[in-house]
Amino acid sequence: MSCMSDPIQSISALLNRVAGQADIEESVEWYLRSYLIDYKRALLRKSSSQEIEFATGALMRFCVQNLDADAPVYRDCAEIAEQGVKLAAQLKAMER
Numbered sequence: 001m002s003c004m005s006d007p008i009q010s011i012s013a014l015l016n017r018v019a020g021q022a023d024i025e026e027s028v029e030w031y032l033r034s035y036l037i038d039y040k041r042a043l044l045r046k047s048s049s050q051e052i053e054f055a056t057g058a059l060m061r062f063c064v065q066n067l068d069a070d071a072p073v074y075r076d077c078a079e080i081a082e083q084g085v086k087l088a089a090q091l092k093a094m095e096r
Contacts (some may be wrong), residue, residue, distance in 0.1 A: 007083035011040045014076050028066050033060050036080075043084055050090035056084045059095070 006084050014035055015022075021029035041066065042055035067074040 001019040005083060007043055007080050007087060008040060010076070010080045010083060011036050011043075014031070014080065015040075017076075018073065022036055022087050031062065031066070032077075036077075039080070039084065043087060046087070046091060049095060052088035052091065056081045056088065059084075 005061040016033060018029040021027055022033040024030055039055050040060045042051050045051065050093060059077060063074055063081075067077070
């Protein structure tokens with residue numbers, strides 16, 4: 001996933017990868033799907049840098065608490081969060 005710099009595309013790709021396991025209610029993937037969808041909505045709204053920063057924090061807290069840091073899905077989430085932080089920084093610059 002590292003070749004992508006668009007967080008929306010990256011989220012969609014990760015959602016597709018976890019889709020099979022995400023249908024198992026209360027599985028880690030089921031919760032991850034919810035966090036990713038919420039994060040995608042926050043990025044698409046671009047309403048404020050603060051909203052994106054909050055959503056980034058929520059996504060990463062979930063990942064740190066529930067995913068193996070060496071797993072590809074964790075690395076993908078971290079990369080998506082990094083892309084979101086860059087988007088938030090761009091928004092913050094425009095808010096000034």
